[in-house]
Amino acid sequence: MTATILFATRNPGKYAEFVAAFHKFSPQTSIISLADLDYQIPDCIETGATFEQNALLKARHTRNHLHGNDKNLIIIADDSGMEIEALNGEPGVFTRRWNGHEMSDQEIVDYCLKKLENKTNRRAQYTTCLVINFPDGREEVIFGKNSGVILTEPREESRLKGMPFRELFFVPELNMMFHEVRELPKLKRNGYSLGHEVAVEKCATLIKEHAMLHSSTVV
Numbered sequence: 001m002t003a004t005i006l007f008a009t010r011n012p013g014k015y016a017e018f019v020a021a022f023h024k025f026s027p028q029t030s031i032i033s034l035a036d037l038d039y040q041i042p043d044c045i046e047t048g049a050t051f052e053q054n055a056l057l058k059a060r061h062t063r064n065h066l067h068g069n070d071k072n073l074i075i076i077a078d079d080s081g082m083e084i085e086a087l088n089g090e091p092g093v094f095t096r097r098w099n100g101h102e103m104s105d106q107e108i109v110d111y112c113l114k115k116l117e118n119k120t121n122r123r124a125q126y127t128t129c130l131v132i133n134f135p136d137g138r139e140e141v142i143f144g145k146n147s148g149v150i151l152t153e154p155r156e157e158s159r160l161k162g163m164p165f166r167e168l169f170f171v172p173e174l175n176m177m178f179h180e181v182r183e184l185p186k187l188k189r190n191g192y193s194l195g196h197e198v199a200v201e202k203c204a205t206l207i208k209e210h211a212m213l214h215s216s217t218v219v
Helices: 012-022 051-064 068-072 092-097 105-115 178-183 195-213
Strands: 004-007 030-033 074-084 123-133 139-150 169-171
Touching: 004 012, 012 030, 012 074, 012 178, 012 195, 051 074, 051 092, 051 123, 051 139, 074 092, 074 195, 123 195, 139 195, 169 178
Parallel strands: 004 030, 004 074
Antiparallel strands: 074 123, 123 139, 139 169
């Protein structure tokens, strides 16, 4: 029997990117999102001060609200965000409420560019924290980090709903948008390591190891 992973998000852009990354390492694995459940899980209140704290909150919140056979699902929750050097690491975990209220993708893009106006240092780091929550209660925490710069204007052709920094985050070493680098085979990245991909690969490995120890779950 093939395990099904529940990726704890309703964000369609984040879900699509995760599935594409995970299937590079485990193409047969079924991955669903919160939107695929036939009941509603309440939104998790993300009160953590770090990416790890928020990812753990999401994973445990999701586990506590699963019904019936869904309690056997392997949950992967993530928290990720941009940390901009010239802004002392903003927005970090506060992307959606960066200016104090809930923001749309476009508001985040506009606000970011306004805050970086006249800044020569546009270096930024995109951090991802993934938490695997297994049905037996075990948890694993995995990090991925990538460096780049924030463009002075958005690349609208890179826009994807739910991923505001997708149209701003650029990798100078490869002269490409970060999401374009993700789509390249490793041999064409000139040594640029994708932290997110490394983290997802580690997830896939840990889930396979879990399956070997639990004969009722096979990936």
